[in-house]
Amino acid sequence: MKPRILLVGIGGYGENYLQEVLDCPSNDYSVEGICDPYAARSARYEDILSRGIKIYENYDTALDSECTLVVIASPIHTHFEYMKKALLKGKDILCEKPPCIEEAELYELIELQRKSGTLVAIGYQMCYRPDIQALKKDIQQGIYGKPVLLKAIRLMRRGESYYTRNSWAGRKIVHGTKVYDSPFSNACAHDFQNMLFVLGNGWNSTTTVKSVEGITLKGNPTIENYDAVALCAKDVNGTPLYYYTAHCIKESKIGPFFEYHFSRAVIKDGGTGITSYDLSGNLIKDYSAFGQGDKLQKFHEAIFLSGKDRRPSCELETCKEHLRVIAAVQDLPSLLNIGARWEDAGDVFYPIEGLAKLFSDCYAEASLPSLNKIEETI
Ligand SMILES: NC(=O)c1ccc[n+]([C@@H]2O[C@H](COP(=O)([O-])OP(=O)(O)OC[C@H]3O[C@@H](n4cnc5c(N)ncnc54)[C@H](O)[C@@H]3O)[C@@H](O)[C@H]2O)c1
Incomplete structure (x- = not known):
């Protein structure tokens, strides 16, 4: 099954992922939606709307969609909660670095990943x-x-x-x-x-x-x-x-x-x-x-590994x-x-x-x- 991507955070570094999905369309995945409370600030906002891509302000609502791979490039302090929620729903994840700050949070995520068996890739490129x-x-x-x-x-x-x-x-x-x-x-x-x-x-x-x-x-x-x-x-x-x-x-x-x-x-x-x-x-x-490799090698790898029982490079x-x-x-x-x-x-x-x-x-x-x-x- 092709991954259905939810992009979380499309400004700052997240713009790289946004540009990739908008400018280099691929048959290897589809875009389920975008989650960013400030999506309207994006220079590509009209473009996103004109393509009919769904925009969510609320992460929980966005996760309830049919997305299967969550690409997180939101602020660092959102990573832990966002990954935890995605893991509890069995979604694959590519999250920007660092995945969290507290070591205890990292262990919690590792444990959840082991239980869910899903992909968790981190963006140290x-x-x-x-x-x-x-x-x-x-x-x-x-x-x-x-x-x-x-x-x-x-x-x-x-x-x-x-x-x-x-x-x-x-x-x-x-x-x-x-x-x-x-x-x-x-x-x-x-x-x-x-x-x-x-x-x-x-x-x-x-x-x-x-x-x-x-x-x-x-x-x-x-x-x-x-x-x-x-x-x-x-x-x-x-x-x-x-x-x-x-x-x-x-x-x-x-x-x-x-x-x-x-x-x-x-x-x-x-x-x-x-x-x-x-x-x-x-x-x-x-x-x-x-x-x-490609500037977004991690993104391409996550798409390739999503849904498969394989471990990412990071x-x-x-x-x-x-x-x-x-x-x-x-x-x-x-x-x-x-x-x-x-x-x-x-x-x-x-x-x-x-x-x-x-x-x-x-x-x-x-x-x-x-x-x-x-x-x-x-
Ligand atoms: N891999 C790299 O080379 C690289 C480079 C720069 C940043 N990063 C990483 O990217 C992440 C974001 O950093 P940045 O500099 O782009 O930050 P930023 O603040 O410039 O951009 C964050 C984006 O997330 C959105 N956002 C804010 N709150 C949100 C929320 N609650 N839910 C969803 N989206 C939200 C913002 O509107 C913005 O579009 C960090 O983890 C950072 O370390 C990676």
Whole structure:
């Protein structure tokens, strides 16, 4: 049976799913409806109406429809309840990351998924990429030896227009529910999740994190949560995973870059694709040949797997360690409200001068910035 899709949240990132169903019609599925209390704000609203697609303001009513696959791209604090309700009705799910914030909620969802036997795929899109999956296979087969140190950096400037696009951006708690919205949990979540993913023993599992250290900073005084973090998470085997991410920078973008060091090789993505080198610097493998897949590979996979007894490339379990680290980062030492107001390109930012350089230098040497170093540099 072809999946009958309910799109939940069609603005923001959800617009990608909306565009896909409107502009790339396929015989592989049908669209049962859209659920978004603010659907009328969509630039495609008239288009949706003219095609006769049903719009629901209320999620419970939308779930009572004949939909079989619920694609959730609504705010983070809606994910847990929305998934729980969908699972109790035996629907398949593709939900944007993170699936929830509380670990206990994740276990509840895992239990419900086990009982219902339905599909629950989560939108950490790097897990779905053919080049990443090929790399993970090679790592698992041991061709690169043992992991020594992994590091990644992704700095992405975000200002007032980003933080005022909704009522939950940069918040810790919304309507009593944890959101912990930050570059680490939201816009730049993928690059850290990928380090966990490639070290996992199973084809869609991750390694387990044992400890987290680092520092969070807040440049933007108008938000509640931090907007920069440098961290080092050590996994069960003692492998350090360094990650640097920030929204409060002057530069529009740095990265995403990564270097994964193994005992017999270094695997790099400096922005032009993933390649591996032996310790003398000779090319071993160019993973570009595998391609990155479609931007919405997760959507196509969910459609393909819906109704079948198969597991997705990223399931609830695959997200557990990222959730645990999101919670741990909330408790790291913090430097607050240290950015200065700055206008550029019609937007307002609170960049921390020197932060992009500091994080780039720390990335180069795989170190964490000390409080002294931060005070000296910025
Ligand atoms: N995979 C990625 O690369 C990526 C990138 C950005 C965001 N996201 C994820 O997408 C999700 C949404 O983030 P966003 O930045 O698009 O948020 P957003 O606030 O910009 O958009 C959310 C959409 O949901 C709608 N909405 C609000 N309340 C709703 C409700 N109660 N029920 C249904 N719909 C509701 C809004 O009208 C809006 O259309 C988050 O989980 C976020 O992490 C993923």
